[in-house]
Amino acid sequence: MMKVLLAALVSGACALIAPSMMGARRVAPVARSTTEETEGPATDDAAYGASHTSFYTTAEKQESYDALEYILKEKCKDEKLSTVVNEMLDAVARITEALRTALVTVEGSANTFGDVQLTVDVIADEIMWETCRNSAVVLEGASEEEPEIKECNPDGQFVVCWDPLDGSSIVDNNWAVGTIVGIWDKATGLIGATGRDQVTSIVALYGPRTTVLVALDDGVYEFTYGAEGQEADWICSRARVKISPDCKIFAPANMRAAQDLPGYKELLDHYMENRYTLRYSGGLVPDVYQQFTKQQGVFSNPTSPASPAKLRLAFEAAPFGNLVEKAGGLTSDGVSGGSVLDVVINAVDQRTALCIGSTNEVERFNEMICMIE
Incomplete structure (x- = not known):
């Protein structure tokens, strides 16, 4: 059975790549009419037959999409938290541009865990540190590359932890990788706190497109970077996503x-x-x-x-x-x-x-x- 599983792993990976190669659709200018995704997938077992083993998006094309700024104004009432979310997405945008041109080579160094650091790891980490140190609302930061809490701004409000480029072992294959960010308030800090104490968390996926998941006041929202035809750098591509x-x-x-x-x-x-x-x-x-x-x-x-x-x-x-x-x-x-x-x-x-x-x-x-x- 394990041999069957390994064989399926190969075929599954190939099937995963195919849908991502489809051409992007042109979208209309930004407006305020994002559709919520509240319905889950069909549960009829007959739909999962041998001839139906691929799953495609249920998101339908919209005439307009909300800009990040509008969604944060409506769905993130804490202004300082809205600021740090904006700053993290700015960092993600910079990492996106860096990944498009950076070669994946060994940096000649290792992180605290002894893992070999790649050039792209270092670039992403430096962007995250620069963002946090220049932020007026980030009190402390900690990177997976160097897991030590460091002060960024003594007057800041939040403790930010990040994995700058998760997936270093597959990035050389040009597979999708990402950035993971957890944010805690200074009231709890990090040590002694739990994941439930997070004020928000953010996950960016770098693939054919860059998309980001953000936890806001009433659920999880997805934002897409640099969508064709959009006036805003970030538009809300999915609202209140449900699993x-x-x-x-x-x-x-x-x-x-x-x-x-x-x-x-x-x-x-x-x-x-x-x-x-x-x-x-x-x-x-x-x-x-x-x-x-x-x-x-x-x-x-x-x-x-x-x-x-x-x-x-x-x-x-x-x-x-x-x-x-x-x-x-x-x-x-x-x-x-x-x-x-x-x-x-x-x-x-x-x-x-x-x-x-x-x-x-x-x-x-x-x-x-x-x-x-």
């Missing part, structure tokens, strides 16, 4: 752990035997981000003694967890079965197991891996 409780898409990380965890092997077999669609690239950002575009999905990354947890709680799991739960999904810490947002952050570089996505599938993971009845 369905059911899914037929799975992204299984850390499959080595299946050799140590019988429950994980059984779970992977369940996905294959029930003809779930495999969509896994090995990059956390694209593999979880698809849950918002497809409005369904589950990403699993359990831990075992021989295959320990690799995901960083503050830099990766907590920011994504905040977005997924605000969109109606569920998260698991992979051990107790509780939400990853309730795990106390005791160290900047703290690691965690993770399952995240459609509620019913995360609950299945808890039953089979965490033995939660």
Whole structure:
């Protein structure tokens, strides 16, 4: 069965690439009429037959799209928070432009974890640090490349943690990678806080287009950078995105752990035997981000003694967890079965197991891996 899974992994990756090669549609000038995405995918099992294993967007072309500034004015009542969101998206725009021209080469250095740093890692990290140090509202910053909290502005309000370019092992293949940002208020700080204390989180996906998910007052919004024909740099491409409780898409990380965890092997077999669609690239950002575009999905990354947890709680799991739960999904810490947002952050570089996505599938993971009845 594991050989079948690996074979499906290859074919699934190829299928993932094809839709992204379709030409972009021209859109109309910015206005104020963004459509909410509140309906999940069809749940009729007949729709998931062997001849229907691809999932396409349900977003329909609109005559106009709201600009970032308008959405923040309406959906982010905290002016300081609106400022930091604007600043983070400005940084993402700069990273986007840098990635278009930068070669992927070894920088000749390593981060705190001993990972080889690539030129693009360093560029993205420098842009994030420059943004935070020039901000009037960022009190402290911490980068996954150098997990140490550093002061940016003594009069600032927020603690910002980021993974500047998640997916360094696949960026040389020109696959989609991303930036992950978690933001805490100075009232809680980072150490001793939880992911639930975040005031917002942001995830950017760099692919054929650059899109960003942002947690705002009433849900999760997606913004697209530099859309053709738009007057604004950022337009709202999806409003109040929802993740369905059911899914037929799975992204299984850390499959080595299946050799140590019988429950994980059984779970992977369940996905294959029930003809779930495999969509896994090995990059956390694209593999979880698809849950918002497809409005369904589950990403699993359990831990075992021989295959320990690799995901960083503050830099990766907590920011994504905040977005997924605000969109109606569920998260698991992979051990107790509780939400990853309730795990106390005791160290900047703290690691965690993770399952995240459609509620019913995360609950299945808890039953089979965490033995939660």
